[in-house]
Amino acid sequence: MTKTFLILRPKDEALTMSNLLTTQGFNTIIEPLFEVEFLSAEEIFKQKYQALLRFTQKKDDFEQILQKNRDFNQEKDKFGQNNTKFNKNKVDLDIKSQNYVIPDIAIIITSANAATGVILAQIDKNTPIFAIGQKTAQNLLLEGYKNIIYAKNPNALSLKEKILQSDKKNLLYFCTSDLTIDFKIELAAHNYAVEEILCYKILWKNQFSPEFLHKIGAKSDISDTKNQNLSIKIDFIFFYSQNSVKNFANLVKKHNLLEYFSCSTLLCLSDKIVDAVKKYGFNNKTKIFGNNSLWLKQI
Numbered sequence: 436m437t438k439t440f441l442i443l444r445p446k447d448e449a450l451t452m453s454n455l456l457t458t459q460g461f462n463t464i465i466e467p468l469f470e471v472e473f474l475s476a477e478e479i480f481k482q483k484y485q486a487l488l489r490f491t492q493k494k495d496d497f498e499q500i501l502q503k504n505r506d507f508n509q510e511k512d513k514f515g516q517n518n519t520k521f522n523k524n525k526v527d528l529d530i531k532s533q534n535y536v537i538p539d540i541a542i543i544i545t546s547a548n549a550a551t552g553v554i555l556a557q558i559d560k561n562t563p564i565f566a567i568g569q570k571t572a573q574n575l576l577l578e579g580y581k582n583i584i585y586a587k588n589p590n591a592l593s594l595k596e597k598i599l600q601s602d603k604k605n606l607l608y609f610c611t612s613d614l615t616i617d618f619k620i621e622l623a624a625h626n627y628a629v630e631e632i633l634c635y636k637i638l639w640k641n642q643f644s645p646e647f648l649h650k651i652g653a654k655s656d657i658s659d660t661k662n663q664n665l666s667i668k669i670d671f672i673f674f675y676s677q678n679s680v681k682n683f684a685n686l687v688k689k690h691n692l693l694e695y696f697s698c699s700t701l702l703c704l705s706d707k708i709v710d711a712v713k714k715y716g717f718n719n720k721t722k723i724f725g726n727n728s729l730w731l732k733q734i
């Protein structure tokens with residue numbers, strides 16, 4: 436019988452893995468645990484400049500620069516423009532006129548969503564970027580960013596070790612507020628200054644979709660007289676983060692669905708995610724998978 440993999444990421448992020456498995460003859464189900472909501476380009480832009488100026492201890496002066504631009508644009512808002520925007524060229528000129536000395540920086544990203552934040556912030560394309568993996572930085576490569584440094588292994592600990600080998604002590608960490616690892620804390624003990632740029636939000640779902648419940652044979656609101664008694668057994672479930680394990684466990688327990696996944700092998704991106712699986716009460720068999728397809732040969 437053909438084995439089925441459950442992918443718990445948004446569809447656009449899950450398609451690469453889904454297509455890989457399909458070409459190998461497996462079935463896949465995509466059931467996102469969350470949605471991603473990006474902050475506006477203007478807000479990310481603002482955070483970037485605030486962070487850069489904090490490295491120079493000139494926060495108050497920069498707040499005045501932003502206020503001047505914000506007031507200018509709020510005048511326009513009264514005539515029909517809904518979004519407050521900052522004039523990038525004008526802000527750049529104001530900063531240069533103050534003779535600020537901005538230190539050399541590097542960027543940290545641990546997700547493809549964070550890479551999108553880098554693009555929205557209009558980071559210089561020669562800036563060093565520490566990325567957790569090649570797929571994470573794929574959009575940056577397409578945009579012309581070339582100075583990308585990859586972790587040896589696709590996990591946060593390996594990325595931290597790579598950063599500690601660098602002489603770049605001022606870092607912008609593009610991230611969400613829902614952090615598994617906080618590089619600002621992790622690197623502070625090593626005399627690295629890290630400023631977080633919150634560029635997107637994770638909106639966790641509070642229930643599984645009726646379509647998914649129907650597929651696995653659980654109770655749902657969908658009535659289907661054809662193939663009503665058929666259900667799909669989930670053989671493997673992907674977990675890319677500790678937070679995904681936590682939220683999956685909450686939904687499974689909330690809706691009393693543990694029996695539907697009791698025989699599933701849980702595929703985890705790192706050892707810490709394996710620990711999270713145990714922490715949240717799963718006794719399933721676990722297996723580490725990587726960003727290449729070598730692990731598939733052992734399935």
